[in-house]
Amino acid sequence: MKTILLSNIEYHYLLNVGGDPLIALFATFRCHKPGVVYETEGKKGALSLLRARTGLSRAIVEKYTPLLIEHGLVDIHYNGNVAIRGRNWSRRNLPFIQYNKLIPIQIGPKFTDTQLYAAFVRVHSNITEQKSRIGRKAEQIKLLKEKLNGTLKTQADYKRSERLLQQGGLKTIKSRYLSNSTISNLGFYKLLKNEEGSTENHKRIGHYFKKRLLKRGLIHQCRNVQRVSRLKSRVGLEELVLSESYGGFFIGKTGIYYETSPRIELGTSPLVGNKKKQV
Template identity: 40%
Template sequence: MVRVHLTNIEYDYLFNEGGDSLIAFLATLRAYKSNETIKKIGKNGTIGTINKTTGLSRTIIKKHLPKLIDIGLVNIHQNGNIAVRSRKWSSNNLPKLERLKLIPIMVYNKFVDTKTYSAYVRVNSRIRTQERQIGKKARRIEVLRTCSQNRSLSKSDYRLWKSLNRKGTTLRELLNNYRSTCTISNLSFHRILKDTELISACNKNSGKHFKKKLIALGLIEQKRVQRLEYPGVWDVQYSDEINDVLIYGAIYQSKKGIVIEESPIITIKDMFSVGNKKKQG
């Protein structure tokens, strides 16, 4: 495995042009280039040279190489060498973004795994966003709880309390909606994979399959969250009827009664970091 970096400019642009496959293809070329060039091998043509250098199938190369050539990220020299443009070229020639970041992409021996890692970038972003939101909500809860106990507040906490009080936010309201752990449902996993907010365009099974891939690659972990909602109650028909209309989680019959299963706890295992771009390459 080799880790390369794309800019968020490249990631967004390539995803719009060809999805995670095109991102994975460029990342693979970057991983195998030497001084921005993949040198021609013997009498092999462009496709043959890339095939022997990277191990990518000819089908994948034929599908994605023309797109990168059209964009300008790949240039074929007269001597048969293949130039793979740098992040600096992308920053100067692709549509600009307000904030420039480096996005690491893990290049695996299997192209499908590299493609999965590209999609994982968006999963990672979702989890990081949830972590920040959980932290903010936890602080709001602590400030309102401190105030309810007539304890003193710091200046910054007092400003936060005034803002919450002005909005009419209550401690009970925050506690009722508070979850201290990150979660992504199977349906949301598919929405992340397809990068869509349309629930109708996604399904749980595809999301579950994507999640299993991430777990198999060691990128995330999941822990099931269950509670015995109706102890001593046996009603399989009720459980089946509720499951038919549930969007998130599940309900099922156990020996002890009816159990509610919420969306699982999802944690990141990969040491992934996205930061401001400090140098071009």
């Protein structure tokens, strides 16, 4: 499988205009581009030319290519050649984003695979941001514990700990602290569709999206389970379920357990930072 680089300007613009299918199509066009343009072949029209060079189905090319043409990302020349815009053009003509990044999109053997890799970019970003927040919270907790123990080392640490105390202190930070990255099924739905979800059908869609990522090895999942009671009474289980707004209780071998959203970790991924010449 090949990997093609899109700028974050291109990625977010395409996501807003046509979603993952449009990202996947544009990345595929750029991946198969032999040079500056796709040169015309005999009497083939532009869409037939793109189909022949990329191996994509007629339905996909005819459905999404007009959107790329409408937004200037694909240009059909008078002689039949087809130009796929580069990142320099996108930087000059698409809505500005302050921090320019290159986003790798893996081109799969099937168009649906490429769509999956396009959507995975947002999952990767979400988990990476969670890891960063977890690290910051852990550092804040450590700093406040050092203040309570009188073991702060620098004046800067003292001032920072004072600001944290004004924001609620150790108890408040711990109440918001998650030690593991996690995404619920509704969270996966939101990342996939770029919109909020609330229904059981949305959960099923999110769960299916997660299953595909797990199958590809792009993410790993580990259950979060803790024992809350040594009792194995079903009456006790029902009382616990009624006392919580969220379920997740079940009877195990040694008592009643509570399961929260599973820990989600990144697996093998093509999303490694790249710095290359703009084309």
